[in-house]
Amino acid sequence: MKGEPDFLQNLRTEMGDGRQWLDRVIVIVYAVLTGLAVVVFTLLADAAFGLYQGLRSTAWWAPLIWTPLLTAAVVWSIRRWAPGAGGSGVPQVLVALAPETPESARHRFVSLRLSLAKIAAVTGGLLAGLSIGRQGPSVQIAAGVMLHARRWLSPRSDISTRELLVAGGAAGIAAAFNTPLGGIVFAIEELSRRLQDRSSGLMLAAIVVAGLVAVSAFGNLSYFGRIRADGVSWWDLMWPGFLVALSAGLLGGLLSRLLLASFMGLPDRFCAYRRKRPVAFAALCGFGVAVIAIITGGEAVGVGHHHTHALLHNPDFDQQLPLVFTGLKFIASWLSAWTGVPGGMFGPSLSIGAGVGADIAWLLDSPHGPALIALGMCGFLAAVTQTPITAMIIVMEMTDGHSMVLSLMACALVSSLVSRMISRPLYSTTALLMMRSLREASVGPAVPGTPPGQTPQDSAPR
Known part of the structure; x- marks a missing residue:
């Protein structure tokens, strides 16, 4: 019957393209690195809050001095050196995923440099004793690590920047919660709302791999208990x-x-x-x-x-x-x-x-x-x-x-x-405001309520 798949021909086509398989290996390797980045981030965040609790138990009044000073220091540092690392992390990934965001502006929201700054800033916030989480920031951190794979892929690779961002952001949730299924659902419900047929299997595999790295490091546990x-x-x-x-x-x-x-x-x-x-x-x-x-x-x-x-x-x-x-x-x-x-x-x-x-x-x-x-x-x-x-x-x-x-x-x-x-x-909504500010930055005033020289991600809600 005409139109039926030719198994042998398809097998030769699939196995004959060595560069395509190398690209797939690169994505899986970066998925492992993404999972490891979230694991390291988790260990640093827990250690920082543990130090804060030790300080608080040593002197009950210490947070009255320590928390305001360190909070101010983190905010000053972020505003000066890495404004794109502010906020939760999820809106930044949404902005980077938006088709109207210029390719040249994507690094302002997601990059390996911002991932490192995010790890340091959130760790500092927990060391200060603030009521913040690390799961949302894991989305931006993981997306930045996964996006770095783009420079090693073939120019004719079918794996797009958008797919790397979706896979990275979802892998961040999967690794942060030890729930690969949760990462996949988050990718569909919040980040992508659709998956490309051509490489959706590879992207899903990357999400699962990142989640399994966290499970291997911490065991099949829940941070909030069973x-x-x-x-x-x-x-x-x-x-x-x-x-x-x-x-x-x-x-x-x-x-x-x-x-x-x-x-x-x-x-x-x-x-x-x-x-x-x-x-x-x-x-x-x-x-x-x-x-x-x-x-x-x-x-x-x-x-x-x-x-x-x-x-x-x-x-x-x-x-x-x-x-x-x-x-x-x-x-x-x-x-x-x-x-x-x-x-x-x-x-x-x-x-x-x-x-x-x-x-x-x-x-x-x-x-x-x-x-x-x-x-x-x-x-x-x-x-x-x-x-x-x-x-x-x-x-x-x-x-x-x-x-x-x-x-x-x-x-x-x-x-x-x-x-x-x-x-x-x-x-x-936060992502839309960031994109509006990005458009207005080159032609007029920023979003109402945003201080001069400050972009919305500096103060984005969590």
Whole structure:
């Protein structure tokens, strides 16, 4: 029959092009390097926050001096030497992926140099004791490493710059969460929204390889703990789960809106002072975070996975101060983002969401604390990022119990829907503002609220 594939001819064509296979090997090698970069970043970030906790335990008042000073130093350094390393990292990758972004301007948002600067800046932020995450920055770091492969590929290679950026950014999520499936879903839902047929298999392989490197380094573990919810049906969680989804959607949408408002620069005295004296403003925000750290004994700063771990192993952990952790972690994360120190919102969102679930379990005296904590994590992450499928996959891979799958999916969709009624999508809106500033930089004034000489990525929300 005409049109049927010729196996032998296709095999000769596939195996006969040695340069094509070399290009594939280069991509896989860079996928390994991407995974290793995220592993090193993770170790540095954890070590930095460990040093901060040691300092805080030695002298309870030390954060009041240490946090503002180091926060100001990080902001000053980033603004002076690497403005493209500011912000979360996800919007920068989205800008680099945009077809309207000139090839010559891509290095301002994603490059190997910016990846190294990002690692140093986020590590400095965690050493300062800010409430920031490392998962969002891992997207920009990994994309910068993977994009570096472009210089070694054949000029006639079918592997495009766009595909390298998508694979790198998704590999960052896969390695940061030890969830290769989560990275693939993130690539489709947030970064690409489509995959090219010609090399999608190779790009998916690169994402999986980067994730497996992290699994090999740290084992098949979750930084936020394992969620044991066997025997819990969707019927048991219907009413309390809806309350968790609604609360997470409202709070997550509010946080997203606050971050966007802070980034765009409102006509108030706080934003005016930040535009005039960004380093001093960062120090003041750092002082506020330090006060919260002292009040909570260090629980409401950092990524937040230690507190989430404690909640999952002992749902009564926060009953001594119900609602307090969630509120203070929310404020600390907003202030940390407002400083301008690079950092992500994935980790803090999961931590705040765990607090929401634990608070609802306490208010309703529910026996299903771990399940409600899982729903809170999923719902709040979906609300802040407005990527419900990615949020569901990430939390699902932490959960021991297939009965939770439908509940997690429903919670993510409801929370994301509620968030969309309150706030525009955080990452895509930030990326649009960055692209607008990029266009206006050569013909006119920058985006309203952006100080002279400062690009939007300097202050991009997490």
